[in-house]
């Protein structure tokens with residue numbers, strides 16, 4: 001079972017820690033052609049297959065990170081080793097995981113002293129956006145690659161590279177396009193429950209809703225996410241009621257459904273009070289288009305219904321509804337779609353996020369405290385991983401590459417002598433002059 005981290009200020013469960021391990025690359029093969037009349041043919045060892053990567057894909061239909069509670073260890077397939085006759089090994093399958101739009105990928109590192117430091121690796125804020133969470137290891141080259149006119153029997157091949165391994169926190173920053181606000185008990189959760197499949201708690205008292213609820217609304221071929229938040233009251237910005245903390249959950253909405261309770265005496269005052277609180281929290285939120293839903297009209301007499309028709313709420317469209325009897329829901333949702341259409345769309349480009357994985361040729365050389373030398377660098381460390389250090393020929397190739405990259409010369413400059421030990425990543429090799 002995974003662990004759910006709870007956001008203590010709101011109690012809203014929106015973070016989960018996961019561990020991802022991409023597939024290892026398959027090893028390259030050492031093999032020689034066999035032909036009837038030829039005693040030993042040329043090298044024909046195939047390459048290892050690429051390991052599968054783990055990819056996060058933001059999808060509009062996903063609404064929570066709950067699925068990760070069951071499976072917080074993600075694994076992608078390993079690549080298969082190369083075969084004879086230059087047959088490449090099969091690549092491991094990528095593992096693509098759908099996450100809700102609004103998921104952030106965060107790395108948390110806890111230093112020995114001081115507070116944990118967070119680094120946001122990706123912000124999947126649009127449907128279709130992707131992030132390579134862990135990259136599969138590349139496959140090793142088979143020995144068929146290493147034959148030269150002067151060197152026809154290479155008895156070594158590259159090893160596959162291990163897949164990346166990463167521990168991250170997925171954090172859902174709720175992105176709903178429509179926010180539902182209003183006084184406590186106005187019927188906000190009831191409305192959400194009848195326009196979507198969400199099943200929020202509903203009860204006949206104030207502050208039934210203690211955490212935000214999300215629901216997906218499907219209407220006339222359009223689909224959007226709506227969020228219902230705890231009721232607001234006059235003075236919410238001073239911390240009255242449950243306060244305005246929850247407004248942050250609807251900060252990124254485009255349209256607000258403002259629910260009013262028709263059984264209240266002065267619904268124009270209710271409307272104003274809530275808007276004052278919105279404005280005090282965030283001007284931009286207060287400036288969003290609103291659709292007014294006067295709810296519980298099933299409780300009214302014909303006479304008061306007629307009175308209601310006269311009420312105006314600025315230039316906002318108004319619908320008289322009953323969430324319980326479903327009266328007026330269609331016209332309300334039409335108004336919401338219209339309002340959504342009136343909001344300028346964010347740029348249509350779908351971003352694809354990847355960690356820069358260009359091998360970094362840069363490296364540093366230095367002296368180790370206990371004697372010997374150390375070389376640090378992305379490409380070099382990868383090279384070591386892919387080299388079978390027990391194989392003399394493979395080592396020969398490694399030394400040539402180190403020479404070409406200038407590592408030998410740099411080590412010599414700081415005093416390295418033939419036979420000294422050189423630590424590169426997890427491995428130690430001998431300093432050799434080639």
Ligand SMILES: Nc1nc2c(ncn2[C@@H]2O[C@H](COP(=O)(O)OP(=O)(O)OP(=O)(O)O)[C@@H](O)[C@H]2O)c(=O)[nH]1
Pocket residue numbers: 182183184185186187188189190191201202203204205206207208209210229230231232295296297298299321322323324325
């Ligand atoms: N008669 C009538 N009652 C309704 C209607 N909509 C909601 N109610 C009732 O109003 C009460 C409050 O409904 P909720 O949906 O919990 O209200 P809320 O706005 O989410 O309340 P908080 O979460 O406390 O802010 C419940 O008893 C509902 O059954 C309606 O259209 N007609």
Ligand SMILES: [Mg+2]
Pocket residue numbers: 188189190201202208209228229230231
């Ligand atoms: Mg509620």
